[in-house]
Every structure is written in C-alpha cells, then in structure tokens.
Amino acid sequence: xxxxxxxxxxxxxxxxxxxxxxxxxxxxxxxxxxxxxxxxxxxxxxxxxxxxxxxxxxxxxxxxxxxxxxxxxxxxxxxxxxxxxxxxxxxxxxxxxxxxxxxxxxxxxxxxxxxx
Amino acid sequence: xxxxxxxxxxxxxxxxxxxxxxxxxxxxxxxxxxxxxxxxxxxxxxxxxxxxxxxxxxxxxxxxxxxxxxxxxxxxxxxxxxxxxxxxxxxxxxxxxxxxxxxxxxxxxxxxxxx
Numbered sequence: 001x002x003x004x005x006x007x008x009x010x011x012x013x014x015x016x017x018x019x020x021x022x023x024x025x026x027x028x029x030x031x032x033x034x035x036x037x038x039x040x041x042x043x044x045x046x047x048x049x050x051x052x053x054x055x056x057x058x059x060x061x062x063x064x065x066x067x068x069x070x071x072x073x074x075x076x077x078x079x080x081x082x083x084x085x086x087x088x089x090x091x092x093x094x095x096x097x098x099x100x101x102x103x104x105x106x107x108x109x110x111x112x113x114x115x116x
Numbered sequence: 117x118x119x120x121x122x123x124x125x126x127x128x129x130x131x132x133x134x135x136x137x138x139x140x141x142x143x144x145x146x147x148x149x150x151x152x153x154x155x156x157x158x159x160x161x162x163x164x165x166x167x168x169x170x171x172x173x174x175x176x177x178x179x180x181x182x183x184x185x186x187x188x189x190x191x192x193x194x195x196x197x198x199x200x201x202x203x204x205x206x207x208x209x210x211x212x213x214x215x216x217x218x219x220x221x222x223x224x225x226x227x228x229x230x231x
Binding site: 033035040041042043044045048050056058059088090092100101102104105106107109110 | 120122125149151153159160161163166168207209211212213214216217218219221222223224
C-alpha cells in the first residue's frame with residue numbers, strides 16, 4: 001500500500017530534550033516536506049526536500065532541522081524543543097516529474113507533539 | 117505574496133442541507149494550482165481535488181462540487197445534501213507552478229453536520 005508513515009504518532013516531552021520525528025514514504029517520491037498545523041493558522045511548511053541531500057527552508061524553519069540521506073526518509077529534528085513547538089506535524093511527499101507541484105501531495109497520519 | 121483565506125471558521129448545518137465553503141486566494145503568478153483537502157476527526161489529510169489556473173471548468177463528484185472563478189479569485193466547495201460523515205475540517209490550498217512549489221493553506225473551515 002502506498003503510504004507515508006510517521007513515528008511517533010504522539011509525543012510528550014520537556015523543554016530542551018532533543019527529539020526526532022521520523023517520516024518514510026514507499027512511493028519513490030523525490031519531493032518531501034514537513035508542515036505544522038496550528039489552530040487558526042492552517043498548515044505551514046517547515047522544510048522541504050527536492051531529492052537526496054537537497055533540502056531547503058519553508059516558511060517556519062526556526063528551531064528545526066532536517067536531513068535527506070535516503071530518498072524514502074525525511075526525519076524532522078528538534079535539537080532543543082520549546083513550548084511554542086507544541087503542534088501537530090505532518091510529513092508529505094509527491095513526485096517531481098511530470099506535473100511538478102500540480103501533483104497531489106500525500107500526507108502522513110500526523111504527529112502530535114507536546115513540549116512542556 | 118501568496119495567501120489563502122477561508123473566512124468561515126466554523127459552519128454548522130443539519131443533515132441534508134447544502135453547504136458552501138468559501139476560499140479566496142491571492143497570487144501574482146499566472147500559473148498556479150488550487151487544492152482542497154479534508155481532515156476528518158481522525159486527523160489525517162485527505163486530498164479531494166486540484167485545479168490549475170487555466171481550467172475554470174466547474175467540477176462535480178457525487179455530492180461534491182467546486183466552483184473556480186478567476187475573476188473573483190475564488191475556489192468554493194459545495195456539499196449537496198450533507199451527511200454526518202462530512203463533518204471535518206476542510207482546507208483550501210494554493211501552490212505556485214514549478215517543482216519547488218509549496219502548498220499555502222488557508223486557516224481551514226470546521227464543518228459540523230448534525231443529524
């Protein structure tokens with residue numbers, strides 16, 4: 001089954017404790033992206049990657065890091081989480097070839113993060 | 117700058133009523149793409165439809181229909197004969213053309229359909 005998976009689905013942590021949210025897709029998509037969803041703000045892009053070893057900032061990158069060492073994986077790293085990073089996080093992927101950004105983005109199930 | 121506005125934060129209807137969710141967008145691009153996603157209470161994001169800026173044809177899919185009007189920069193979504201299962205948060209999103217185009221989401225509209 002074609003899918004994007006994220007782990008963990010739920011996480012409660014404390015300020016300053018480094019954490020990683022994993023994202024993996026099995027559709028051989030080149031483009032992957034991370035979004036955060038906050039009430040009243042919709043979803044906002046954190047980082048994206050066009051392919052292996054190619055990453056770039058989105059609209060709200062502060063406090064986050066990403067890496068793309070393999071095509072299927074795109075982990076989101078919070079080196080020193082703070083309470084304002086409490087949010088619902090989504091990973092997404094889509095093809096680059098053909099329709100480019102007109103391609104549908106496939107979203108993971110989301111990770112609900114609480115930073116105390 | 118690109119922007120998507122969904123002015124309706126919450127809508128409540130009774131089952132079988134028709135309901136329209138508004139979406140207004142801003143962009144300076146001549147080529148752009150519009151999307152609608154549904155987020156049911158379980159939390160996942162479900163793709164509903166996409167439209168490119170050169171295709172103003174309205175779309176109907178079962179009880180769902182979409183009205184794209186470039187003249188008013190709107191891409192509205194109508195559910196006919198709503199059902200309880202339609203209860204969800206609905207997002208409208210905009211993307212520029214090109215491979216790096218990201219999705220710019222509206223704030224979302226929470227639709228509650230009461231039995």
